[in-house]
Amino acid sequence: MSTKIIWITGGSSGIGFATAKYFLNHNWIVIISSSNNDKLKKAKEILINENKSKNLYTLKCDITDKNEVKKTILFIENEVGQIDIALLNAAAYSPNKNQEFDIENYELLIDVNLKGTLYCIDALKDVMKNRENTIAIVSSPIGYRGWPTAGAYGMTKAAQLNLSESLFFDFKKIGISIKVINPGFIDTEATRLNSFKMPFLKSAEFAAEKIYKGLVFKSRFEIYFPFTIVFIVKILRILPYSIYFFLWKKLGKF
Numbered sequence: 001m002s003t004k005i006i007w008i009t010g011g012s013s014g015i016g017f018a019t020a021k022y023f024l025n026h027n028w029i030v031i032i033s034s035s036n037n038d039k040l041k042k043a044k045e046i047l048i049n050e051n052k053s054k055n056l057y058t059l060k061c062d063i064t065d066k067n068e069v070k071k072t073i074l075f076i077e078n079e080v081g082q083i084d085i086a087l088l089n090a091a092a093y094s095p096n097k098n099q100e101f102d103i104e105n106y107e108l109l110i111d112v113n114l115k116g117t118l119y120c121i122d123a124l125k126d127v128m129k130n131r132e133n134t135i136a137i138v139s140s141p142i143g144y145r146g147w148p149t150a151g152a153y154g155m156t157k158a159a160q161l162n163l164s165e166s167l168f169f170d171f172k173k174i175g176i177s178i179k180v181i182n183p184g185f186i187d188t189e190a191t192r193l194n195s196f197k198m199p200f201l202k203s204a205e206f207a208a209e210k211i212y213k214g215l216v217f218k219s220r221f222e223i224y225f226p227f228t229i230v231f232i233v234k235i236l237r238i239l240p241y242s243i244y245f246f247l248w249k250k251l252g253k254f
């Protein structure tokens with residue numbers, strides 16, 4: 001039986017929860033954390049009922065709290081074992097339906113998605129050094145380019161993407177592997193807030209399988225899925241501004 005250990009931030013729902021289940025089913029020791037104790041308890045009940053697994057730990061950890069992040073990582077390392085994979089998946093999301101520049105929303109998303117991710121990386125780098133383990137950051141293809149109405153969320157995802165690329169080089173030198181995960185539209189609590197029809201929408205279970213296979217069996221830096229939608233966004237990414245803006249104009253977005 002494998003004794004490998006994965007820590008999943010934001011494991012109480014959506015992609016993180018489904019991925020926790022997938023890793024448990026494959027005999028990994030799984031630690032899920034999130035900021036809301038009630039959500040975590042519910043997630044634990046479901047996972048224990050379905051898996052009857054003794055390999056599950058749930059720890060409350062709000063990633064915006066630097067000290068709580070440090071304590072959580074030290075607890076896992078000392079009481080459970082060395083983290084093989086840290087899946088930095090936790091994020092806040094709020095669609096900007098009114099197309100307003102809402103500074104509080106920007107601040108919230110920067111705190112959770114950006115600073116929270118940085119706090120995790122900062123604490124992980126000290127314990128993971130020279131172990132050739134993996135930190136995987138869940139970003140989004142929305143970070144490839146600026147999209148209408150997606151300024152706050154898109155900006156944090158673009159920053160995560162840029163950060164992952166940078167750290168890929170820098171952390172190689174200290175023996176830590178960096179990966180980035182870019183899912184297309186996945187049906188979760190977060191995307192259920194969207195008011196538009198999401199093309200190529202997939203389930204969280206679909207995402208979990210792709211993440212597991214990408215992290216465990218492949219050495220590629222970027223894990224992305226489903227192929228078609230992310231590939232289309234990758235094409236948009238390389239278009240010159242004139243064509244990119246023209247396309248959005250044609251779609252009536254400004």
Ligand SMILES: NC(=O)c1ccc[n+]([C@@H]2O[C@H](COP(=O)([O-])OP(=O)(O)OC[C@H]3O[C@@H](n4cnc5c(N)ncnc54)[C@H](OP(=O)(O)O)[C@@H]3O)[C@@H](O)[C@H]2O)c1
Nearest residue numbers: 010012013014015034035036062063090091140185186188
């Ligand atoms: N769904 C998609 O289509 C899609 C597409 C591209 C990328 N992504 C990315 O995939 C990841 C997961 O998203 P999802 O769709 O599964 O969303 P979700 O269901 O809303 O899950 C988000 C998770 O993050 C946790 N979280 C939020 N704030 C936190 C905090 N301050 N500290 C710790 N945990 C916190 C939430 O739990 P608590 O509320 O209990 O804290 C929850 O477990 C995110 O990084 C998202 O940007 C999603």
